[in-house]
Structures are given as C-alpha cells and as structure tokens.
Amino acid sequence: MVKKKDELPDWVLDDIKNARFAKPEPLTRMGYILEIYEADKKIDAQLYEAVEDGRHIVTLDLPKNVKTSECQTGVVYEFGISMLKAPLAKKTIEFLKKEKEIEMSAIYQFELQKLTLMDVASDDMSGDAEE
Secondary structure (H helix, E strand, C coil), rough: CCCCCCHHHHHHHHHHHHCCCCCEEEEEEEEEEEEEEECEEEEEEEEECCCCCCCCEEEEEEECCCCCCCCCCCCCCEEEEEEEEEECHHHHHHHHHHHHCCCCCCCEEEEEEEEECHHHHHHHHHHHHCC
C-alpha cells in the first residue's frame, strides 16, 4: 500500500494519540466568542492575551452547566479556562519540524470553567461622564 505524501507515519500518530495530559493549569483571559458549536458543546474564542503556545484563538469545551444558548458572539467575556498540556516525544517534534514544517512541542486542550459577561459599554460611559 502506498502512503500519501501528506500522511503522518503511524509512530507519529501513536505519539499524538497517546499523549498524556499533565495537571490542568488555570488561566483567566478576556476576549469574545467567535463561533458556537451547539452539537459539540464547544466555542471558539478570540483572546486578547495569548495562551502559552502563542495562540489568540482557542476552542473551548463547555461544561455541562453552560448552555450554548447563553453564549453570545461578539461581546466581551472573562473566560476562566483550564489548560491541559501533553508534551510530545522529541523524535515526533523533530519529525514535524523537519518533514512537515510544523513547530509543535505539545498538544493543548482548553476547557471552559467560568464565563463572565463583561459590561464594557457601561465602563466606557462612566469614564466619559467623569471627565
């Protein structure tokens, strides 16, 4: 069987699939929701401050107590996030960099813990009134 040029070798796929996540790290970031995936109970969020790997856009798994119907796109939220990180093997990191031109040393998973709607418009209004 001939493998496609773009396919990853089995050993790389196994390393990625079997990566073990470390203890969750809590993060707090401000940003807004870009997209809501009701069927998957996930959201894409644009964060003002990047996460550890430099990304500003992350996909967050929603907890059971947060309904997708309560989420609004384009409004500012404070996101309480659990970031899980699974480092990849050195051999996999080197393969991805050399063969695929991908700089990736770990796999990240983000879970929403808390979602707080920020009242940015009211803050701006009160700031103008005081001047």
